Amino acid sequence: MSWKTTPEQNAIIEWQGNQLVVNAFAGTGKTTTLVQFAQANPDSKMLYLAYNRAIRDEAEQKFPFNVECKTSHQLAWSHFGRHFRHRLTANLRITDVARKLNTRHWPLARLALTGLNAFLCSAEPEPGIIHLPAEDERHGLSADKILGAVQVLWYEVSRTESDFPITHDVYLKLFQLSGPNLASQWDTILFDEAQDANPVTSAFVLSQPCRVVLVGDRYQQIYRFRGADNALSSSRLEQADRLWLTTSFRFGPEVAQMANVLLAMSGEEMKVTGSGEGDEVVTHLPADVPHFSVLSRTVSGVIGAALSASLQERKVFWVGGIEGYKTEELEDLYWFSADMPERMQSSRLGQDYRDFEEYCAIAKATQDVEMNQAIRLLDEYFPLPQKLAIMRRQVVTHEKDAQVTVSTAHRSKGLEWDIVVLNEDFCDITDPLLSAEERQDETNLLYVAVTRARKTLVLNELMLCMKAGEEQKDCEQPATDDVENDGGDVVFPC
Incomplete structure (x- = not known):
């Protein structure tokens, strides 16, 4: 079956230039568009830089022969990562940090770890004041003392002869500092999910002399708390061409309307158009549905949703694995x-x-x-062990065997389901006490969750109030007949 491209997509496929920024709303076919761009330029050796391994693996099945698909960490692994293989850990523990600093001053250990992680994700060549938390978050400690601790940690993690554990971000930072020349291997870099790129990755991508195409949705930027930055708005792209993808193939006009409510709250004048048919936005989960997904803001929300489903003897699939x-x-x-x-x-x-x-x-x-x-x-x-035992018995490893899928909104990024239920643990984005950055981050996360739905979106109380345009005072008492607002227990129909 032939697939007809839109005028917006054609403009990207036919583009010729040095730098291109594509602002792509949720479900607008950005990967398909990039594939067709690669097919239209078969003589160009391209690097598709994927946000994570799952996206990379999926991309490898789609892109033509002239495109190599890699993650930024994969690029760095052969140069630096393999030398640290025996020291790798998912996260540095605060107790390890305290031992290395020879301190029981836990706030200092936490601040030093926070500063190190901020530096590792940054574009800067060495740790500095810019990587430290705000002054009112330093527990009375001087910037020099915290920075000194950060420098001790950086020295330890960057030494190949040290036995101090490191995270994957350490060897990525070392790769960036080495000034890699990607243009010696590729003519064009396709930089996907650029709205959530770490500055460390953006630094070496945007310094390349080859063609660069950045694709992303700034309203799906959800990892700023990890130090991620929106590369789409980098000052290095002032002369870049800019194009849009606004037609979503994932959902129809009803879900699009909810997405546009959130886009408008973010100050966006462009709107996403839903090209699908037969979608709906409801307040209750339809009865007797064979499968649905519950998206939560927090891990406790995910566990609560899984417990609720498991106690109703439903099989549960955990995105990313339990x-x-x-x-x-x-x-x-x-x-x-x-x-x-x-x-x-x-x-x-x-x-x-x-x-x-x-x-x-x-x-x-x-x-x-x-x-x-x-x-x-x-x-x-x-009592937790008994409930966890029931929950684990209901776990399935293949989603096709599940009646319920549970995930955080963060892990749901890039995924989609026919029926999506929004849990009640999302942050109230109308709260006047939120800072501008907090409100934007939480609005983005809600936008990601809303736009995972293909056919049916089950609103939580917050989105119901947003839809109705009610004042915040009318949102303070959530309906209790279908959802318990305890940060976890979604009540499903039997």
């Missing part, structure tokens, strides 16, 4: 809090903390989101 939601660590924390270490699967908690009281004290002192979230879950889902 292991990514740290349920085993949560159960260990339960036994640690009950002073029953013999039931713990890992001894890490006992090694890192004297007891549960110290864990709670450190969580409070450092304001660590994951630690405090775990403490809340122990209270909300007591």
